[in-house]
Amino acid sequence: MVLEGPRTMRQWEFDIPTILEDDALLKVEMTGVCGSDPGIYNGKAFKAPRPYPIIMGHEIIGHIEEIGEKFAARNGLQVGDRVIVEYAFGCGQCSSCLTGHYVTCDKHYNYGSMISCKNPPHLFGAYGAYVYLHPRAMVHKISPAISAEAGVLICAVLGNALRWLRHKGGISIGETVVILGPGQQGLAAVIIARQAGAGQIIVAGMSKDRRRLELARRYGAHHVVDVEKEDLSAVVRDITHGRMADVAMDVTGSAGGARALFDLVRQQGRIILPGLYGANKEIPIALDKIVTKELTVLGVFSQDMSSVIPAIRLAEEGLYPLEEMVTHRFPMAEAERAVQIAGGEFPEEDPIKVVLVP
Ligand SMILES: [Zn+2]
Ligand SMILES: [Zn+2]
Incomplete structure (x- = not known):
C-alpha cells in the first residue's frame, strides 16, 4: 500500500x-x-x-x-x-x-x-x-x-520504552515513576518500569481510557488515576509522602500532558519526553521550574x-x-x-x- x-x-x-x-x-x-x-x-x-x-x-x-x-x-x-x-x-x-x-x-x-x-x-x-x-x-x-x-x-513498543525509561531515564529499584497516557507506549513503559524494579508505578489516563488503565494494572502498575475524576498531583504527593516522583514521562501527545510533568517530579527529578507535539508548536512552560528544581529533561526518540x-x-x-x-x-x-x-x-x-x- x-x-x-x-x-x-x-x-x-x-x-x-x-x-x-x-x-x-x-x-x-x-x-x-x-x-x-x-x-x-x-x-x-x-x-x-x-x-x-x-x-x-x-x-x-x-x-x-x-x-x-x-x-x-x-x-x-x-x-x-x-x-x-x-x-x-x-x-x-x-x-x-x-x-x-x-x-x-x-x-x-x-x-x-x-x-x-x-x-x-x-x-x-x-x-x-x-x-x-x-x-x-x-x-x-x-x-x-x-x-x-x-x-x-x-x-518499537517494548524496545522504545526500554530505551526511554531504562537507558535514557535510568529508572531503578524503588523509584516512583509517573506515566501520563496509557496507550501502547505508556503500557510498555509500565512493563519496563516494573522490570527495572520501580517501587511505585502510577499511570494516568482519562475516563475513556478505562480499558487501557485496567491493562496497565495487569502489566504491573501500582496505581491508575483517572485525571477527570482525581487530582493527579495530589495522588502523587500522597503516594510519595510529599516528595513527588523520581521520573515522569508524557506519552499523551498533548501539551497539557507535557506541561503537567514539571509539577509531578521531585527536586532533581527526571522528565522524559518521547511524544511529538507538532513540528512548529510552542508549548509554554515556566522554565524556572527546571532551574530551581534542577530537573533533567530528556528528549528521547525511537529504539x-x-x-x-x-x-x-x-x-x-x-x-x-x-x-x-x-x-x-x-x-x-x-x-x-x-x-x-x-x-x-x-x-x-x-x-x-x-x-x-x-
Ligand atoms: Zn514508530
Ligand atoms: Zn546516517
Whole structure:
C-alpha cells in the first residue's frame, strides 16, 4: 500500500527486488501501525514533506524469503528464519551514524517513512507483502514460539520504552515513576518500569481510557488515576509522602500532558519526553521550574539495537501478555482505514494497537 501524498493511499504492484550477496528479502508476517503513522499519513509529521510516494510500515515481523551470502553470514540468518526489523538502519556515513546513533541519521534512512518507493528496490516499508532488507538493516532473529502480535511490539513498543525509561531515564529499584497516557507506549513503559524494579508505578489516563488503565494494572502498575475524576498531583504527593516522583514521562501527545510533568517530579527529578507535539508548536512552560528544581529533561526518540536485544529477551520470557495490547487487526489492503482508526478518526473503535496482516 503506497502513500502517494497526504491522506492518499493506493495499492501498487512492484517487481520483487533482485537480491544480491549483501541484502535480503523479508516476507511480512505482521506489521504494526505505529502511533506516528497517522501523522505520516496526514502529512503533518515533523519530517514533512515526505518523499512521496512511500510505503509506510516500520513495525515489522516476518520471515527471510531470500538472502545474500554476506548478509546471511553477517547476521547469522538463513531462509525461513523469523525476524524483527528495527525502524532505522542509517546511511552509515553521516556523523550520527558513525557515532552509533543511526536512529538520528542525517539522511533519515528508516523504514516506512523517509525513503521513496519510486526507484528499485522500492520496498522500504512493511505495508505490503515483502520488505527489502538493506545491507545495514537491523535484523534480529526471534523465537517461533512468540506470537506475531507480541513479536511486532518488540522493537518499537517494548524496545522504545526500554530505551526511554531504562537507558535514557535510568529508572531503578524503588523509584516512583509517573506515566501520563496509557496507550501502547505508556503500557510498555509500565512493563519496563516494573522490570527495572520501580517501587511505585502510577499511570494516568482519562475516563475513556478505562480499558487501557485496567491493562496497565495487569502489566504491573501500582496505581491508575483517572485525571477527570482525581487530582493527579495530589495522588502523587500522597503516594510519595510529599516528595513527588523520581521520573515522569508524557506519552499523551498533548501539551497539557507535557506541561503537567514539571509539577509531578521531585527536586532533581527526571522528565522524559518521547511524544511529538507538532513540528512548529510552542508549548509554554515556566522554565524556572527546571532551574530551581534542577530537573533533567530528556528528549528521547525511537529504539536502537541496545534496547531491542533485551526487549527480545523480555518478550521471549513471556512474563507479560503483550498481545493483549492488540485490539484491531486488518488485512493489508485495508491499511488506510487501519491508519485512520489508529489516528482516532473513529473514536468508537477505541484502539490500543492496530496491526496489519498480508
Ligand atoms: Zn514508530
Ligand atoms: Zn546516517
